[in-house]
Amino acid sequence: MSLAVITGAASGIGAALADVLAARGTRLVLADVDLGGLAETAVRTGGTAVPTDVADPAAMDALAEHSVGARLVCLNAGIVGTAVGAPWEVPPEDWDRVFAVNVGGVVNGLRAFVPRLLATDEPAHVLVTASLAGMAVFGGGGAYGPSKHAVSAVVQHAAMALAGTPVTIGMICPALVATGLSAEGVAASTVAEEALDAVDAGVFAVVPPQWRAAVIAQVGSVVAGRVPVSPVPDSR
Numbered sequence: 001m002s003l004a005v006i007t008g009a010a011s012g013i014g015a016a017l018a019d020v021l022a023a024r025g026t027r028l029v030l031a032d033v034d035l036g037g038l039a040e041t042a043v044r045t046g047g048t049a050v051p052t053d054v055a056d057p058a059a060m061d062a063l064a065e066h067s068v069g070a071r072l073v074c075l076n077a078g079i080v081g082t083a084v085g086a087p088w089e090v091p092p093e094d095w096d097r098v099f100a101v102n103v104g105g106v107v108n109g110l111r112a113f114v115p116r117l118l119a120t121d122e123p124a125h126v127l128v129t130a131s132l133a134g135m136a137v138f139g140g141g142g143a144y145g146p147s148k149h150a151v152s153a154v155v156q157h158a159a160m161a162l163a164g165t166p167v168t169i170g171m172i173c174p175a176l177v178a179t180g181l182s183a184e185g186v187a188a189s190t191v192a193e194e195a196l197d198a199v200d201a202g203v204f205a206v207v208p209p210q211w212r213a214a215v216i217a218q219v220g221s222v223v224a225g226r227v228p229v230s231p232v233p234d235s236r
């Protein structure tokens with residue numbers, strides 16, 4: 001039976017990844033700062049709860065020490081922040097915390113896990129929860145969108161650096177998902193199922209099909225020298 005690690009496992013997409021993986025027979029190490037929610041996921045899935053702040057490099061190192069033998073590492077924890085609006089309207093502490101959790105959490109995870117995974121010389125995968133907000137620019141999202149663009153870049157850099165090794169990395173870039181972070185959107189269980197199927201299929205980035213043309217059009221607009229406008233999904 002294989003072993004997987006999930007950060008942000010107390011709620012939403014992380015909890016759904018835990019449920020799907022447990023149903024598929026995977027043993028779990030579950031990390032979060034929400035100790036109540038973490039305990040609930042652990043009881044439901046039979047996983048081991050390891051309270052962890054992903055923004056803390058030492059805590060992520062300790063999580064990796066708890067997870068010897070893991071073949072799947074899901075770096076999923078994230079926050080929106082308290083402020084939305086234009087970049088200059090977001091207070092410094094919000095920029096710091098959103099980047100510390102969303103970007104720092106992924107970088108700390110890579111620093112803690114990748115050298116250990118490479119040392120085993122066996123196949124392993126890192127699955128990062130990025131966002132559609134890291135593929136395209138939507139107006140008024142505070143520090144969240146910029147942090148997710150950084151996450152996407154970190155994942156792409158890591159993928160290039162890992163080429164030719166038994167360790168792979170990929171990301172999911174969901175649009176709205178109904179979780180603790182968003183009142184509306186698709187079910188977290190659907191996102192989790194699709195994410196894990198994509199891992200099995202070797203898909204690098206999961207972007208909702210109805211948003212792909214809009215993402216490409218926005219990049220095309222910028223490289224052509226025009227100011228971007230908020231993308232809209234395909235209605236077909």
Ligand SMILES: NC(=O)c1ccc[n+]([C@@H]2O[C@H](COP(=O)([O-])OP(=O)(O)OC[C@H]3O[C@@H](n4cnc5c(N)ncnc54)[C@H](O)[C@@H]3O)[C@@H](O)[C@H]2O)c1
Pocket residue numbers: 007008009010011012013014031032033034037052053054055076077078079101129130131132173174175176177178179180181182185
């Ligand atoms: N919900 C959406 O619409 C949506 C869309 C795209 C991407 N995402 C991403 O999905 C991921 C999961 O979010 P969610 O939507 O399931 O929200 P959620 O709030 O339900 O779950 C996020 C979990 O991360 C945990 N967390 C927050 N800060 C942490 C920290 N410092 N250390 C450890 N755990 C921490 C929270 O306690 C929570 O359990 C995030 O990275 C988010 O950016 C969400």
